[in-house]
Amino acid sequence: MFRDIKIKVISGILTSINSGFLYYLIESKGGIVSNELNIVEGLFEVLIKSLFYxxxxxxxxxxxxxxxxxxxxxxxxxRFNQRNVVISFLLHAIAYFIVVIIYWGISFGVDKIIYMAEPEIAYNVFLFVYTPCVFWMITYLITRGAR
Structure with a gap:
C-alpha cells in the first residue's frame, strides 16, 4: 500500500508539472515572453510561471x-479481480472529470457552467480529461517498470 501511495505521489507531481506547463502555454495565448527579454530570460520566465501555475x-x-x-x-x-488497463484508464478519466466539474461548480457557480460557450466547453473538457490521462499513463509506466 505504501508503495502504491509513493507511486501515485510521484505521478501526481510529474503530472502537475506537465499539465501546468501545458495550461500556462494555452492560457498565455502566445504572449508568453516580454519583448525586452533575451531568450534565456524568456525561457526562465516561462519556466517560473508554468511551475507557479x-x-x-x-x-x-x-x-x-x-x-x-x-x-x-x-x-x-x-477487489473485483479486474486488472484491465482500459477499464482503469476510462475510470480515471471519468472520475476526475466528474470531480473537477463538481469542484468547479462549487467554486465558480453552476451558472458559469450552464451558460458556457461551446469552444470554452471543448477547451475545458480537453483540460479536464488530459490531466488524469497523463496521471494514469505515468503511474502505469512506473508500475510496469517496477515489475
Missing part, C-alpha cells in the same frame, strides 16, 4: 482528489 492550480487538485480517487479505483478493480 502547476503548484497553485494543478497540484492541489491532483493531491486532494486525483490520488485518493486513483487509489480507490485501483482498490475496487483489485
Amino acid at each position: 502547476s503548484i497553485i492550480c494543478v497540484l492541489p487538485l491532483v493531491i486532494l482528489f486525483g490520488i485518493p480517487i486513483s487509489l480507490l479505483i485501483d482498490y475496487v478493480l483489485q
Whole structure:
C-alpha cells in the first residue's frame, strides 16, 4: 500500500508539472515572453510561471482528489479481480472529470457552467480529461517498470 501511495505521489507531481506547463502555454495565448527579454530570460520566465501555475492550480487538485480517487479505483478493480488497463484508464478519466466539474461548480457557480460557450466547453473538457490521462499513463509506466 505504501508503495502504491509513493507511486501515485510521484505521478501526481510529474503530472502537475506537465499539465501546468501545458495550461500556462494555452492560457498565455502566445504572449508568453516580454519583448525586452533575451531568450534565456524568456525561457526562465516561462519556466517560473508554468511551475507557479502547476503548484497553485494543478497540484492541489491532483493531491486532494486525483490520488485518493486513483487509489480507490485501483482498490475496487483489485477487489473485483479486474486488472484491465482500459477499464482503469476510462475510470480515471471519468472520475476526475466528474470531480473537477463538481469542484468547479462549487467554486465558480453552476451558472458559469450552464451558460458556457461551446469552444470554452471543448477547451475545458480537453483540460479536464488530459490531466488524469497523463496521471494514469505515468503511474502505469512506473508500475510496469517496477515489475
